[in-house]
Amino acid sequence: MEFVKCLGHPEEFYNLLRFQMGGRRKVIPKMNQDSLSSSLKTCYKYLNQTSRSFAAVIQALDGEMRHAVCIFYLVLRALDTLEDDMTISIEKKVPLLHNFHSHLYESDWRFTESKEKDRQVLEDFPTYCHYVAGLVGIGLSRLFSASELEDPLVGEDTERANSMGLFLQKTNIIRDYLEDQQEGREFWPQEVWSKYAKKLGDFAKPENVDLAVQCLNELVTNTLHHIPDVITYLSRLRNQSIFNFCAIPQVMAIATLAACYNNQQVFKGVVKIRKGQAVTLMMDATNMPAVKAIIHQYMGEIYHRIPDSDPYSSKTRQIISTIRTQNLPNCQLISRSHYSPIYLSFVMLLAALSWQYLSTVSQVTEDYVQTGEH
Secondary structure, eight states: HHHHHHTOOOOHHHHHHHHHIIHHHHSSSSOOTSSSSSSHHHHHHHHHHHHHHHHHHHTSSHHHHHHHHHHHHHHHHHHHHHHHHHTTHHHHOOOOOOTTHTTTTTTTTTOOOOOOOOOOSOOOHHHHHHHIHHEEEEEEHHHHTTTTTSOOHHHOOOOHHHHHHHHHHHHHHHHHHHHHHHHHEEOSSSSHHHHTOSSSGGGGGGGHHHHHHHHHHHHHHHHTTHHHHHHHHHHOOOHHHHHHHHHHHHHHHHHHHHHHHTGGGGTTTTOOOHHHHHHHHHHSSSHHHHHHHHHHHHHHHTTTTTTTOOOTTTHHHHHHHHHHTTTOOOOOOOHHHHSSSSHHHHHHHHHHHHHHHHHHHHHHHHHHHHHOOO
8 A cells, every 4th residue: 555655756665665774773773772771671661652653763862861751751641641531530630640740759659540531622722732742842852951962042942842842732633633533532722613613523524524624724824833933943953863853753743734734534534644755754854954845845735725715824824934935945855856757766666576575664654654642
Protein backbone atom coordinates (compact mmCIF):
# COMPACT_ATOMS: atom_id res chain seq x y z
CA MET A 1 0.00 0.00 0.00
CA GLU A 2 2.82 2.41 0.83
CA PHE A 3 4.40 1.59 -2.55
CA VAL A 4 1.18 2.63 -4.32
CA LYS A 5 1.01 5.86 -2.31
CA CYS A 6 4.59 6.69 -3.28
CA LEU A 7 4.00 6.35 -7.02
CA GLY A 8 2.93 9.98 -7.23
CA HIS A 9 5.72 11.08 -4.92
CA PRO A 10 8.99 9.51 -6.14
CA GLU A 11 11.11 11.58 -3.75
CA GLU A 12 9.24 9.97 -0.84
CA PHE A 13 9.97 6.50 -2.18
CA TYR A 14 13.63 7.40 -2.45
CA ASN A 15 13.66 8.72 1.12
CA LEU A 16 11.94 5.58 2.38
CA LEU A 17 14.78 3.60 0.88
CA ARG A 18 17.40 5.91 2.37
CA PHE A 19 15.70 5.78 5.75
CA GLN A 20 15.67 2.00 5.85
CA MET A 21 19.25 1.73 4.58
CA GLY A 22 20.67 3.77 7.45
CA GLY A 23 19.25 7.28 7.23
CA ARG A 24 17.09 6.64 10.27
CA ARG A 25 20.12 6.41 12.57
CA LYS A 26 21.45 9.75 11.34
CA VAL A 27 18.28 11.45 12.52
CA ILE A 28 17.43 9.25 15.52
CA PRO A 29 20.54 7.41 16.75
CA LYS A 30 19.96 4.22 18.69
CA MET A 31 20.72 4.53 22.39
CA ASN A 32 22.90 1.92 24.06
CA GLN A 33 21.07 0.81 27.19
CA ASP A 34 23.65 -1.74 28.36
CA SER A 35 25.42 0.81 30.55
CA LEU A 36 22.24 2.10 32.21
CA SER A 37 21.35 1.45 35.82
CA SER A 38 18.46 -0.88 36.51
CA SER A 39 16.22 2.04 37.52
CA LEU A 40 16.92 3.91 34.28
CA LYS A 41 16.27 0.76 32.27
CA THR A 42 12.90 0.54 34.01
CA CYS A 43 12.17 4.16 33.10
CA TYR A 44 12.92 3.57 29.43
CA LYS A 45 10.83 0.40 29.48
CA TYR A 46 7.85 2.40 30.71
CA LEU A 47 8.66 5.17 28.22
CA ASN A 48 8.47 2.74 25.30
CA GLN A 49 5.25 1.27 26.65
CA THR A 50 3.73 4.73 27.04
CA SER A 51 4.75 6.30 23.74
CA ARG A 52 7.10 4.73 21.21
CA SER A 53 7.01 7.90 19.13
CA PHE A 54 8.25 10.24 21.84
CA ALA A 55 10.56 7.51 23.11
CA ALA A 56 12.43 7.63 19.81
CA VAL A 57 13.23 11.35 19.86
CA ILE A 58 13.84 11.41 23.62
CA GLN A 59 16.45 8.66 23.34
CA ALA A 60 18.17 10.60 20.55
CA LEU A 61 18.95 13.50 22.89
CA ASP A 62 22.53 14.07 24.01
CA GLY A 63 24.00 12.77 27.26
CA GLU A 64 22.19 13.26 30.54
CA MET A 65 19.52 15.37 28.83
CA ARG A 66 17.79 12.24 27.54
CA HIS A 67 17.44 10.82 31.06
CA ALA A 68 16.04 14.08 32.45
CA VAL A 69 13.50 14.38 29.64
CA CYS A 70 12.54 10.71 29.93
CA ILE A 71 11.71 11.06 33.64
CA PHE A 72 10.03 14.44 33.06
CA TYR A 73 7.80 12.91 30.38
CA LEU A 74 6.83 9.90 32.51
CA VAL A 75 5.90 12.09 35.48
CA LEU A 76 3.74 14.33 33.30
CA ARG A 77 2.01 11.37 31.69
CA ALA A 78 1.20 9.99 35.13
CA LEU A 79 -0.22 13.35 36.19
CA ASP A 80 -2.20 13.62 32.96
CA THR A 81 -3.69 10.16 33.45
CA LEU A 82 -4.79 11.06 36.96
CA GLU A 83 -6.19 14.44 35.95
CA ASP A 84 -8.10 13.07 32.97
CA ASP A 85 -9.81 10.30 34.94
CA MET A 86 -13.32 11.65 35.45
CA THR A 87 -14.30 8.70 37.70
CA ILE A 88 -12.16 10.12 40.53
CA SER A 89 -14.01 12.62 42.70
CA ILE A 90 -12.71 16.16 42.97
CA GLU A 91 -12.32 15.70 46.72
CA LYS A 92 -9.87 12.85 46.11
CA LYS A 93 -8.25 14.11 42.90
CA VAL A 94 -7.14 17.58 44.02
CA PRO A 95 -5.09 16.38 47.03
CA LEU A 96 -3.56 13.64 44.87
CA LEU A 97 -2.44 16.18 42.29
CA HIS A 98 -1.13 18.61 44.92
CA ASN A 99 0.89 15.90 46.67
CA PHE A 100 1.95 13.96 43.59
CA HIS A 101 5.51 15.32 43.71
CA SER A 102 6.05 13.84 47.16
CA HIS A 103 4.97 10.37 46.01
CA LEU A 104 7.81 10.35 43.47
CA TYR A 105 10.21 9.59 46.31
CA GLU A 106 8.09 6.73 47.69
CA SER A 107 9.20 3.60 45.87
CA ASP A 108 6.20 1.58 47.06
CA TRP A 109 3.53 4.17 46.27
CA ARG A 110 0.93 3.12 43.71
CA PHE A 111 -2.41 4.44 42.53
CA THR A 112 -4.57 1.67 41.12
CA GLU A 113 -8.03 3.23 41.29
CA SER A 114 -8.00 4.75 37.82
CA LYS A 115 -10.95 3.51 35.74
CA GLU A 116 -12.38 4.02 32.27
CA LYS A 117 -12.98 7.67 31.57
CA ASP A 118 -16.50 9.02 31.73
CA ARG A 119 -17.76 11.29 29.01
CA GLN A 120 -16.12 14.64 29.43
CA VAL A 121 -16.85 17.99 27.79
CA LEU A 122 -14.08 20.56 27.70
CA GLU A 123 -15.20 23.93 29.00
CA ASP A 124 -11.99 25.98 28.95
CA PHE A 125 -10.00 25.11 25.83
CA PRO A 126 -7.08 27.58 26.13
CA THR A 127 -6.48 26.76 29.80
CA TYR A 128 -6.67 23.03 29.16
CA CYS A 129 -4.14 23.21 26.32
CA HIS A 130 -1.82 25.32 28.44
CA TYR A 131 -1.79 22.88 31.34
CA VAL A 132 -1.51 19.66 29.34
CA ALA A 133 0.87 20.88 26.62
CA GLY A 134 2.06 24.44 27.16
CA LEU A 135 3.57 23.67 30.55
CA VAL A 136 5.35 20.71 28.98
CA GLY A 137 6.99 23.07 26.50
CA ILE A 138 7.94 25.46 29.30
CA GLY A 139 9.36 22.67 31.47
CA LEU A 140 11.40 21.19 28.66
CA SER A 141 12.74 24.61 27.70
CA ARG A 142 13.93 25.21 31.25
CA LEU A 143 15.65 21.82 31.20
CA PHE A 144 17.40 22.74 27.95
CA SER A 145 18.67 26.00 29.42
CA ALA A 146 19.62 24.50 32.79
CA SER A 147 21.77 21.93 30.98
CA GLU A 148 23.63 24.84 29.32
CA LEU A 149 23.10 23.11 25.99
CA GLU A 150 20.86 26.06 25.11
CA ASP A 151 20.90 29.78 25.93
CA PRO A 152 19.03 31.01 29.04
CA LEU A 153 16.57 32.84 26.76
CA VAL A 154 15.11 29.49 25.60
CA GLY A 155 13.92 28.74 29.13
CA GLU A 156 13.02 32.33 30.00
CA ASP A 157 10.70 32.98 27.04
CA THR A 158 7.69 31.10 28.35
CA GLU A 159 5.37 32.57 25.72
CA ARG A 160 7.21 30.88 22.84
CA ALA A 161 7.72 27.68 24.80
CA ASN A 162 4.01 27.61 25.58
CA SER A 163 3.18 28.01 21.88
CA MET A 164 5.36 25.02 21.00
CA GLY A 165 3.18 22.81 23.17
CA LEU A 166 -0.11 24.43 22.19
CA PHE A 167 0.54 23.98 18.48
CA LEU A 168 1.05 20.22 18.88
CA GLN A 169 -1.89 19.79 21.24
CA LYS A 170 -4.36 21.75 19.15
CA THR A 171 -3.34 19.90 15.99
CA ASN A 172 -3.94 16.54 17.68
CA ILE A 173 -7.31 17.69 19.01
CA ILE A 174 -8.39 18.85 15.56
CA ARG A 175 -7.29 15.63 13.87
CA ASP A 176 -8.79 13.30 16.48
CA TYR A 177 -12.36 14.61 16.35
CA LEU A 178 -13.97 11.32 15.33
CA GLU A 179 -11.87 9.10 17.59
CA ASP A 180 -12.65 11.30 20.58
CA GLN A 181 -16.36 11.27 19.77
CA GLN A 182 -16.37 7.50 19.57
CA GLU A 183 -14.62 7.25 22.94
CA GLY A 184 -16.90 9.76 24.64
CA ARG A 185 -14.52 12.71 24.76
CA GLU A 186 -15.10 16.25 23.51
CA PHE A 187 -12.06 18.51 23.19
CA TRP A 188 -13.12 20.95 20.47
CA PRO A 189 -13.80 24.37 22.09
CA GLN A 190 -17.48 25.04 22.61
CA GLU A 191 -17.08 28.75 21.91
CA VAL A 192 -16.18 27.78 18.33
CA TRP A 193 -18.29 24.72 17.48
CA SER A 194 -21.46 26.18 19.06
CA LYS A 195 -21.52 28.72 16.20
CA TYR A 196 -22.04 25.87 13.74
CA ALA A 197 -24.05 23.20 15.59
CA LYS A 198 -26.13 22.53 18.69
CA LYS A 199 -24.02 19.52 19.64
CA LEU A 200 -20.44 18.72 18.74
CA GLY A 201 -21.44 15.18 17.80
CA ASP A 202 -23.71 16.53 15.05
CA PHE A 203 -20.65 17.15 12.86
CA ALA A 204 -20.35 13.41 12.26
CA LYS A 205 -23.74 13.38 10.51
CA PRO A 206 -23.49 13.61 6.69
CA GLU A 207 -26.12 16.34 6.46
CA ASN A 208 -23.95 18.63 8.61
CA VAL A 209 -20.66 18.14 6.80
CA ASP A 210 -20.53 21.64 5.27
CA LEU A 211 -20.91 23.34 8.64
CA ALA A 212 -18.50 20.84 10.17
CA VAL A 213 -15.81 21.76 7.64
CA GLN A 214 -16.34 25.46 8.28
CA CYS A 215 -15.80 24.88 12.00
CA LEU A 216 -12.73 22.76 11.21
CA ASN A 217 -11.27 25.53 9.07
CA GLU A 218 -11.76 28.09 11.82
CA LEU A 219 -9.92 25.86 14.31
CA VAL A 220 -7.06 25.28 11.86
CA THR A 221 -6.78 29.02 11.26
CA ASN A 222 -6.64 29.71 14.99
CA THR A 223 -3.90 27.08 15.39
CA LEU A 224 -1.80 28.61 12.60
CA HIS A 225 -1.30 31.70 14.77
CA HIS A 226 1.22 29.71 16.85
CA ILE A 227 3.57 29.16 13.89
CA PRO A 228 5.45 32.48 14.17
CA ASP A 229 6.30 31.59 17.79
CA VAL A 230 7.37 28.10 16.68
CA ILE A 231 9.74 29.61 14.11
CA THR A 232 11.22 32.02 16.66
CA TYR A 233 11.72 29.25 19.22
CA LEU A 234 13.37 26.81 16.82
CA SER A 235 15.66 29.51 15.42
CA ARG A 236 17.20 29.97 18.88
CA LEU A 237 18.26 26.34 19.36
CA ARG A 238 21.92 25.51 18.86
CA ASN A 239 22.23 21.87 20.02
CA GLN A 240 21.54 19.49 17.13
CA SER A 241 19.85 16.76 19.16
CA ILE A 242 17.57 19.26 20.89
CA PHE A 243 16.77 20.89 17.55
CA ASN A 244 15.76 17.52 16.07
CA PHE A 245 13.76 16.68 19.20
CA CYS A 246 11.78 19.92 18.89
CA ALA A 247 11.59 20.37 15.11
CA ILE A 248 10.47 16.89 14.00
CA PRO A 249 7.17 16.87 15.95
CA GLN A 250 6.45 20.43 14.81
CA VAL A 251 6.85 19.75 11.09
CA MET A 252 4.79 16.55 11.48
CA ALA A 253 2.06 18.62 13.06
CA ILE A 254 2.25 21.23 10.31
CA ALA A 255 1.87 18.55 7.64
CA THR A 256 -1.03 16.99 9.59
CA LEU A 257 -2.75 20.36 9.94
CA ALA A 258 -2.44 20.91 6.19
CA ALA A 259 -3.95 17.46 5.57
CA CYS A 260 -6.90 18.27 7.85
CA TYR A 261 -7.72 21.70 6.44
CA ASN A 262 -11.02 21.75 4.52
CA ASN A 263 -11.05 17.94 4.64
CA GLN A 264 -14.37 16.15 5.22
CA GLN A 265 -12.44 12.98 6.10
CA VAL A 266 -11.81 14.41 9.58
CA PHE A 267 -15.48 13.62 10.32
CA LYS A 268 -15.53 10.25 8.59
CA GLY A 269 -12.31 8.45 9.48
CA VAL A 270 -8.60 8.85 10.13
CA VAL A 271 -6.55 11.64 8.61
CA LYS A 272 -2.81 11.01 8.60
CA ILE A 273 0.15 11.84 6.46
CA ARG A 274 1.81 9.26 4.22
CA LYS A 275 4.61 7.16 5.67
CA GLY A 276 6.97 8.33 2.95
CA GLN A 277 5.96 11.89 3.70
CA ALA A 278 6.72 11.39 7.39
CA VAL A 279 10.15 9.90 6.62
CA THR A 280 10.98 12.78 4.29
CA LEU A 281 10.05 15.31 6.97
CA MET A 282 12.13 13.52 9.59
CA MET A 283 15.19 13.46 7.36
CA ASP A 284 14.81 17.06 6.15
CA ALA A 285 13.94 18.87 9.40
CA THR A 286 17.49 18.98 10.79
CA ASN A 287 18.23 22.67 10.24
CA MET A 288 16.35 25.95 10.34
CA PRO A 289 16.35 26.78 6.61
CA ALA A 290 14.86 23.35 5.86
CA VAL A 291 12.19 23.77 8.55
CA LYS A 292 11.27 27.18 7.16
CA ALA A 293 10.98 25.72 3.67
CA ILE A 294 8.74 22.90 4.95
CA ILE A 295 6.45 25.40 6.64
CA HIS A 296 6.43 27.54 3.51
CA GLN A 297 5.41 24.53 1.42
CA TYR A 298 2.49 23.50 3.63
CA MET A 299 1.28 27.06 4.07
CA GLY A 300 1.08 27.19 0.28
CA GLU A 301 -0.90 23.95 0.17
CA ILE A 302 -3.45 25.31 2.64
CA TYR A 303 -3.60 28.68 0.90
CA HIS A 304 -4.50 27.15 -2.44
CA ARG A 305 -7.30 25.09 -0.86
CA ILE A 306 -9.05 27.98 0.87
CA PRO A 307 -12.68 28.10 -0.36
CA ASP A 308 -13.94 31.58 -1.17
CA SER A 309 -17.23 30.63 0.46
CA ASP A 310 -15.63 29.79 3.80
CA PRO A 311 -16.59 32.34 6.50
CA TYR A 312 -13.02 32.35 7.82
CA SER A 313 -11.31 32.47 4.42
CA SER A 314 -10.04 36.05 4.73
CA LYS A 315 -8.53 35.38 8.18
CA THR A 316 -6.91 32.18 6.95
CA ARG A 317 -5.33 34.00 4.02
CA GLN A 318 -4.19 36.78 6.30
CA ILE A 319 -2.31 34.59 8.80
CA ILE A 320 -0.75 32.48 6.04
CA SER A 321 0.40 35.59 4.19
CA THR A 322 1.90 36.90 7.42
CA ILE A 323 3.80 33.66 8.00
CA ARG A 324 5.05 33.40 4.43
CA THR A 325 6.07 37.02 3.89
CA GLN A 326 7.46 37.95 7.33
CA ASN A 327 9.08 34.73 8.48
CA LEU A 328 9.84 32.40 5.61
CA PRO A 329 11.99 32.47 2.48
CA ASN A 330 10.50 31.77 -0.91
CA CYS A 331 12.50 28.59 -1.42
CA GLN A 332 12.20 24.85 -1.91
CA LEU A 333 13.83 22.03 -0.04
CA ILE A 334 17.00 20.96 -1.81
CA SER A 335 16.32 17.31 -1.03
CA ARG A 336 13.00 17.56 -2.87
CA SER A 337 14.34 19.18 -6.02
CA HIS A 338 17.95 18.05 -6.31
CA TYR A 339 17.26 14.71 -8.00
CA SER A 340 15.98 14.53 -11.56
CA PRO A 341 12.76 12.64 -12.36
CA ILE A 342 14.72 10.13 -14.46
CA TYR A 343 17.10 9.40 -11.61
CA LEU A 344 14.26 9.03 -9.15
CA SER A 345 12.36 6.73 -11.50
CA PHE A 346 15.45 4.55 -11.86
CA VAL A 347 15.80 4.38 -8.09
CA MET A 348 12.13 3.46 -7.78
CA LEU A 349 12.52 0.66 -10.30
CA LEU A 350 15.45 -0.84 -8.42
CA ALA A 351 13.75 -0.40 -5.09
CA ALA A 352 10.53 -1.98 -6.31
CA LEU A 353 12.41 -5.20 -7.01
CA SER A 354 13.26 -5.45 -3.32
CA TRP A 355 10.07 -4.02 -1.86
CA GLN A 356 9.75 -6.94 0.50
CA TYR A 357 12.74 -5.56 2.31
CA LEU A 358 11.09 -2.20 2.65
CA SER A 359 8.01 -3.80 4.21
CA THR A 360 9.93 -3.70 7.48
CA VAL A 361 10.07 0.10 7.52
CA SER A 362 10.64 1.27 11.06
CA GLN A 363 7.80 1.23 13.58
CA VAL A 364 9.19 4.57 14.72
CA THR A 365 7.83 6.22 11.58
CA GLU A 366 4.42 4.59 11.94
CA ASP A 367 4.21 5.83 15.52
CA TYR A 368 5.04 9.38 14.44
CA VAL A 369 2.24 9.35 11.88
CA GLN A 370 -0.27 8.05 14.41
CA THR A 371 0.77 10.18 17.39
CA GLY A 372 -2.31 11.77 18.94
CA GLU A 373 -1.76 11.79 22.67
CA HIS A 374 -3.87 14.17 24.67
